Amino acid sequence: MPLLVMKFGGTSVADLDRIANAAGKVAREVERGYDVIVIVSAMAGKTNELVRWVESTSPFFDAREYDAVVASGENVTAGLMALRLQELGVPARSWQGWQVPILTTSAHSAARFVDIPRDNIDAKFAEGMRVAVVAGFQGLSPENRITTLGRGGSDTTAVAFAAAFGAERCDIYTDVDGIYTTDPRITSKARKLTRISFEEMLELASLGAKVLQTRSVELAMRYKVRLRVLSSFDDTDETSGTLVCDEEEIMESKVVSGVAHSRDEAKITLFTIEDRPGIAASIFGALAEAGVNVDMIVQNISEKDYDDEHPGAVTDMTFSCPVDQVPRARKALEAALERNLIKYDELIIDTEVAKVSIVGIGMRSQAGVAARMFEALAAEGINIKVIATSEIKISVMIDRKYMELAVQTLHDAFELEKAG
Incomplete structure (x- = not known):
């Protein structure tokens, strides 16, 4: 059977x-x-x-x-x-x-x-x-x-x-009765998706959507297991819920399928560190040993000399991590400084930030998605602190107080209320 x-x-x-x-x-x-x-x-x-x-x-x-x-x-x-x-x-x-x-x-x-x-x-x-x-x-x-x-x-x-x-x-x-274009608690315009690809669901799960766990989606994508998310409390049939499936099963892909958010983020910046081979490995190796999950990373280059004994360029390094891992990250970086594994002038931690992301397999073939996203945020006076991208995702870090406004703005900008 x-x-x-x-x-x-x-x-x-x-x-x-x-x-x-x-x-x-x-x-x-x-x-x-x-x-x-x-x-x-x-x-x-x-x-x-x-x-x-x-x-x-x-x-x-x-x-x-x-x-x-x-x-x-x-x-x-x-x-x-x-x-x-x-x-x-x-x-x-x-x-x-x-x-x-x-x-x-x-x-x-x-x-x-x-x-x-x-x-x-x-x-x-x-x-x-x-x-x-x-x-x-x-x-x-x-x-x-x-x-x-x-x-x-x-x-x-x-x-x-x-x-x-x-x-x-x-x-x-x-x-819940399926996968939505965004959190319905933030915008009433959120719509249930009929289908979503494994890749999109994996990105949404990793970016803060809590309907499915990341490991389960990874496994489903690897073995091509068709997943259906649906409610225990509704009458259901074979058309209920949202089907998570291979991209080939989706007839037409929207440019953006969903907006995800993560409220509990922190931004950590190391100012004036040596710009030399191996410095990133020293920083993120220390964080990895401490069990800190690093996400977005930005590096800036300066022509200023580190000091008289170390002429050459310096850099600032910014990264994000879950806010509850900040004490662990601080301790790891300060220990690396004491052991002379890295040098930096100042460590700045901002715990009042959030991450907002748009996800869609349609981004692969559509130009101007980033510009449209940034223009929509700018129109609402929302400043972007950090940007990270992949083939089907654009994430920005913003002040936490603007998170819900950003989600609503991007949902409207990409007309996700028309999703189905």
Whole structure:
């Protein structure tokens, strides 16, 4: 029989009524002739509660035991979902990660997939099982210990199963009814997209759109897994939600498909550093060792000599990072200065900035997109501090107080209310 993967997030299985609602959606797909693999998250709030229990019990916890505790939330949901499906007359059973087995690396709390052997689940399908309810977010290390996959682990689990089992599609059920041109909370003109390419979705996810996790989209793009994002709380059919698919499945691409934003950004500038080979490696190597996620980078050149002993050009280096990583970045740069790995006159940190981006595969063949974006922002008196581009993305850093205005302005400038 054809196979579907259906994933239900924490809000979709937050209580017994919502589990029953989700089970009804699964049962309808079985009635349509599908075998189904269901991936479930823990009930909303349960994972955070389990994490608090671990931290309260052992501040310097063993990561292996942390995973054993935190993974239990998905096990509860999987069992309850299987029971509910059985009550509906659907042959179903639950699977924990080790029973599949979902084979992962040994990096506890941040494990990555190694393999998902099909034999055990395929054997049960052959015996008449119609639904395999699999606990998401977890796997089994080479040492036979439970692992967890980090943030977005259940989304990634769903895509990995769809790839491993050759599913017709992977449906991600959540509390929104699809992918929008921008955050509807910022502008009422935001419109739901019918389709969006993997590349566009990956950019939007990495730039702050929180509907899908970046890792899951990366995996879907790699294995050409068609994703559909839709609401758990609406009546749905095969045309519901937004399909994330290969660019070839999209008949006509708009120049810009969406506007993304990230509020919690910081801008860090190092003034008057030597402009010599290896200086960037020294700066960003120190930041990488400290676990700082650097995004936008700008370097300016000056002809001024560094000092009498070091004649030659100097440069200023500006980069962005998440605002909660600023203390880590400051400490890493000051330590590099003390060890004479780098020299700089001044370190300036601005924590009142935001990033706004436009994304669209149509940019590849359309000239003047950047000019149109910058002119629209200028017309509203919004100053651009940093610019970064890729083939299908333009990002700007601006004062945070103008973020919502910038999103609304760009949404209007590119007429995204006409999206469909």
